[in-house]
Amino acid sequence: MSNKYTYVNGQLFLGNEAKLLVSDLAVQRGYGIFDFLKTVNGKAIFIEDYFNRFYNSAREMNLEIELDRNELHTAVNSLLEKNNIPNSGLKIILTGGYSEDGYQIAKPNLVIVQTAFEYDSHSFSKGLRLLSHNYQRQLPSVKTIDYLQAIRLQPILKLKQADDLIYHHNGQVRECPRANIFMVKNGEVITPKTDILRGITRSKILSIALEGVTVLERDFSLDDLINADEAFITSSTKNVLPVINLDGKPIGNGKPGKITTALNEQLLTMINNY
Known part of the structure; x- marks a missing residue:
C-alpha cells in the first residue's frame, strides 16, 4: 500500500506517510464513522447512496464534515485519478478529532483510503x-x-x-x-x-x-x-x-x-x- 496514495484532510500522501496523531478520539475512544464502496472499471458504484449514509452517520454522531457533497466528490476523484486502480474498495473515514481531554469531540479528521479489490465470482x-x-x-x-x-x-x-x-x-x-x-x-x-x-x-x-x-x-x-x-x-x-x-x-x-x-x-x- 505504501506506493498508493491516501487522502487526509485535503492532501494526498503515500500510504506509509499518511498519519493521524494518537490524541484522535478514534484511537482514544474508538469514536468515528466510515463508509465503504467499490469502484468497478473506474466508476464509484452507487456513490450518491453511500454519501447519503455517510452524511447521516456524521449527523447522528455530532461530527461535522467540512466538505459539502461536491467537494467530497472532488476529494474522491482526486484520489481515484492519482492511484489509477480501476477495481477497488474505497473507505471514507471521519474521526472524532484531536481531543484535548480525550473525551470531547474535536475537529474531525477526514481520511479516504483506496485499495485494490476484485469480486470473487467463485x-x-x-x-x-x-x-x-x-x-x-x-x-x-x-x-x-x-x-x-x-x-x-x-x-x-x-x-x-x-x-x-x-x-x-x-x-x-x-x-x-x-x-x-x-x-x-x-x-x-x-x-x-x-x-x-x-x-x-x-x-x-x-x-x-x-x-x-x-x-x-x-x-x-x-x-x-x-x-x-x-x-x-x-x-x-x-x-x-x-x-x-x-x-x-x-x-x-x-x-x-x-x-x-x-x-x-x-x-x-x-x-x-x-
Whole structure:
C-alpha cells in the first residue's frame, strides 16, 4: 500500500506517510464513522447512496464534515485519478478529532483510503456458513468504526468452522457484522427492519422486481431462518452471497437457491450498467 496514495484532510500522501496523531478520539475512544464502496472499471458504484449514509452517520454522531457533497466528490476523484486502480474498495473515514481531554469531540479528521479489490465470482457457488450470536449493535443506523464484537469472536468462528456471524437479539435476527441478511420462504424474500444498518446493496435488492416474488422488510427469528427455503447476505464486497448453513445446520438443500441466484444476476446487471 505504501506506493498508493491516501487522502487526509485535503492532501494526498503515500500510504506509509499518511498519519493521524494518537490524541484522535478514534484511537482514544474508538469514536468515528466510515463508509465503504467499490469502484468497478473506474466508476464509484452507487456513490450518491453511500454519501447519503455517510452524511447521516456524521449527523447522528455530532461530527461535522467540512466538505459539502461536491467537494467530497472532488476529494474522491482526486484520489481515484492519482492511484489509477480501476477495481477497488474505497473507505471514507471521519474521526472524532484531536481531543484535548480525550473525551470531547474535536475537529474531525477526514481520511479516504483506496485499495485494490476484485469480486470473487467463485464465492457464490461456495456459499456462506453463519454462526449465531446474541448481540445488538449500539446506534444500529450509524456505520461506526466499532467492530469490537466481530473481531473479538474471530477465533470462535475458526473453531466452529464458520465464515461469519449473524447477530440476533434474543432470537430476533438482525444482521451480520458487515452485511444484511435475507431469507426466502414460500416465494417471499424477507429482510429484517428493526435495529439494523440499512445497507446500500440491501436497498438495491428491495428495488428488484422478480415475477412471482415479493421482496419486503419484516422481522423474523432464528427459527424462521433455519427453516427458510433459501437465505443470503448482501454487502458492497459480497454482492449477493448465499447462506447455506446456520449453526451447523443446512438451510434449504444447503446449496444456492433459484431466487438467490436470480437476484444476484439482477444486481450484477445493475452494477455493470451503472
